[in-house]
Amino acid sequence: MNALRGTAPGRRGVLLLGMVAALAACGSTAEKADGDNVRSDTEPLERRFPAFGPLSDAHWLGFALGEQSRVPAPGPTDIRVVGFAQLRHGAGAAIIAAGERHFQPEAPGPLPGPLADFTPQGANWVRSASFDVEMTRDNYPGAFYLDPASDRVCFDTMNPSAATDAVP
Structure with a gap:
């Protein structure tokens, strides 16, 4: 049982991975920002x-x-x-x-x-x-x-x- 615990992520590990994924998703969304491409066509x-x-x-x-x-x-x-x-x-x-x-x-x-x-x-x-x-x-x-x-x-x-x- 201890051997499995050492290789599989525990509850905290899963939460940490989830938070990292959520932060990464926020980062990619922020890069798109609200229309960074300024247009000049009239x-x-x-x-x-x-x-x-x-x-x-x-x-x-x-x-x-x-x-x-x-x-x-x-x-x-x-x-x-x-x-x-x-x-x-x-x-x-x-x-x-x-x-x-x-x-x-x-x-x-x-x-x-x-x-x-x-x-x-x-x-x-x-x-x-x-x-x-x-x-x-x-x-x-x-x-x-x-x-x-x-x-x-x-x-x-x-x-x-x-x-x-x-x-x-």
Whole structure:
């Protein structure tokens, strides 16, 4: 009996192996992180946010929420699309001046780490809840921050649908 005990892992050994396996799994999930691949293509953004017109100098992420979770949730997955883009010259001021949108100073909330290097320095962000509704057509959650001096936009949306996807 003692000979078997020396070769087979005991209860503590099995628990230790289980903890090591769990930590290894967490490590590989953390490496995937929330969309480490910063994208620079503008076509997907222009399709989803046509009111901005042509965009340039885009830096954005699109990732499934819960990617860092140890156990994926079954069913539909929410996709967060967040980042920055350059509007055409004067577009930021034109958007703010048009209509009764009541833009107020407001900075974007915490953004994913990979976007930190692309965050415009010295931006004076403004936001309007009514403009958010215009942009999303009230079909999905989203916030849009504008810096009229630099014509930059910061967007943070959940499941943004293309304009052609909207139900009349």
